Amino acid sequence: MTTQLLSALIKKEFQLEFRQKSTLAGILVYIVATVFISSLCFNGKVDKITWNALFWVIFAFIAVNVSGKSFMQETKGKGLYNYLYYSPRNFILSKIIYNMLLMVVLSFLTFFFYSWFVYNKVDDMGMFLLSLFFSSTAFSGVLSLMSAIASKANNNISLMAILSFPVLMPLLLVSVKLSKHAIDGLAWSVSYKYLLILIMLNFVVVALATLLFNYLWKD
Amino acid sequence: MIRWWKIASVLIILYTLVWGMLAPVPRLNILYETIRNLFYHVPIWFAMLFMMGYSVVFAIKHLSKNDLQSDIISDQAAQTGLFFALPGLLTGCMWAKFTWGTWWTFQDPKLNGVAIAVLIYLAYFILRSSIDDEQKRARIAAVYNIFAFVMMVVFIMILPRLTDSLHPGNGGNPAFGKYDLNSNMRMVFYPAVVGWILLSLWILDVKKRLAILTYKKNEA
Numbered sequence: 001m002t003t004q005l006l007s008a009l010i011k012k013e014f015q016l017e018f019r020q021k022s023t024l025a026g027i028l029v030y031i032v033a034t035v036f037i038s039s040l041c042f043n044g045k046v047d048k049i050t051w052n053a054l055f056w057v058i059f060a061f062i063a064v065n066v067s068g069k070s071f072m073q074e075t076k077g078k079g080l081y082n083y084l085y086y087s088p089r090n091f092i093l094s095k096i097i098y099n100m101l102l103m104v105v106l107s108f109l110t111f112f113f114y115s116w117f118v119y120n121k122v123d124d125m126g127m128f129l130l131s132l133f134f135s136s137t138a139f140s141g142v143l144s145l146m147s148a149i150a151s152k153a154n155n156n157i158s159l160m161a162i163l164s165f166p167v168l169m170p171l172l173l174v175s176v177k178l179s180k181h182a183i184d185g186l187a188w189s190v191s192y193k194y195l196l197i198l199i200m201l202n203f204v205v206v207a208l209a210t211l212l213f214n215y216l217w218k219d
Numbered sequence: 220m221i222r223w224w225k226i227a228s229v230l231i232i233l234y235t236l237v238w239g240m241l242a243p244v245p246r247l248n249i250l251y252e253t254i255r256n257l258f259y260h261v262p263i264w265f266a267m268l269f270m271m272g273y274s275v276v277f278a279i280k281h282l283s284k285n286d287l288q289s290d291i292i293s294d295q296a297a298q299t300g301l302f303f304a305l306p307g308l309l310t311g312c313m314w315a316k317f318t319w320g321t322w323w324t325f326q327d328p329k330l331n332g333v334a335i336a337v338l339i340y341l342a343y344f345i346l347r348s349s350i351d352d353e354q355k356r357a358r359i360a361a362v363y364n365i366f367a368f369v370m371m372v373v374f375i376m377i378l379p380r381l382t383d384s385l386h387p388g389n390g391g392n393p394a395f396g397k398y399d400l401n402s403n404m405r406m407v408f409y410p411a412v413v414g415w416i417l418l419s420l421w422i423l424d425v426k427k428r429l430a431i432l433t434y435k436k437n438e439a
Contacts, residue, residue: 145366152359153349162345166338167367170374173331201373208369212362215282 002090009086009094016073017102027066031110034058039117048183051121055114056176059107059135060168066106067099067143068160071151083217092144092213096206099140107136123185127195131182134198135175141205142167148216174198225421231414235262239407253317258407260310264333266415267307268375270300270423271336275368278361290357291434293364294347295426299419301340308333332375339367 017024038054046054074082082091111132115122122128143164150160174197181191239258274296281289311330312322324330346363350356 142370145362149346149359149363152355153346159346159349162342163363166335166342167370169331169335169338170370173374197377204369204373208366212366215358215362218358 006090006094010098013098035113035117048121052180063139067140068147070095070099070144071147088214088217089210092210096141096144099144100137103136103140107132122183124182128179128182131178138171138202138205141209145209224417228414228417231410235407235411242407253314256314258411262411262415263303263307265412266419267300267303269416270296270419278364281361291430292427295430296423297340299423304337335374336371
């Protein structure tokens, strides 16, 4: 029953997103434009560390833009409706899962454009994509909760950035480290512990978000 | 209303300040006399972490009991913790200047962790100030507090153990803990930890009482 409700909620999120195609298209243009600007600025001369750092900065800003708006459309009336019909756990989980799916797709797209325009420096592609996947999911988890918090505090977009960036920093550093290893093509025995930390952080973030959303939910 | 532990905190800190300078310490490469910073820098960080933990405990208490008093205490404890970050940073920077040759380095996960912790609590106060309704503010701030604290613990406790750090005790650098077995340093270090934590509790006590009185006055 709960899984049915959950999948219905996730479906609703997708339908809402695709009904308003302009938002999604806006994000795509945002990604391409950002990557293109950085390719122009670097003029094709980037070393590995800069390549990696720039990629993750772009990634972080895209994530904040994408997942950060997940509660922005929730008006007061809608909130009341949701409160009556869904459990908070299902509600936040649907948001998180939807954001995770969206962010994974978008981050892979970003990587595609980034390696096309700025060129690809990655040696161990499997490890890099894994790190990208789990970073996307963890980022979405954190940002969904932060968006819920910011939406309760008068929907302030700059507040969203202020709240999320310090909290995202541990995640970002692990991702940067892991992907640096992937770029250098280090052995998996060196980098597996970072991957484990990233996966563990995913669980921690989702568990905390579902637990804490109970208290944000009531108004 | 001076209680015994307040007097004790002053006496202990006085003792560690003075005896920290005089106590015989092992002479280690690079560290030399700067090892005495163990008596000042580390206990202040412990006091800060203690206050942050205190803040989270009361945030959890607020969420479970829904009383505003816990929220006030949680807020005040976070403020006190942030206050302790300042001397912690200063002593750390001074120490870094004389051993690493630089005031600040971005290579060290622990230093980054502290910078993040300060940012997190600044964000916490900004969040608090952006919500007007008391009940709502208390609840949302508590949620952020708990979430941010967990991420901070991950940052400070777990990440430095994974990566190489310049910090004593990481990445093959001489650690305080390994060499103070002669118990001379422990005689100063452990009391210093207790003393600074007691001092932080005292500051919190005063701030808390003031905040609660102000709240009651505004209510009336």
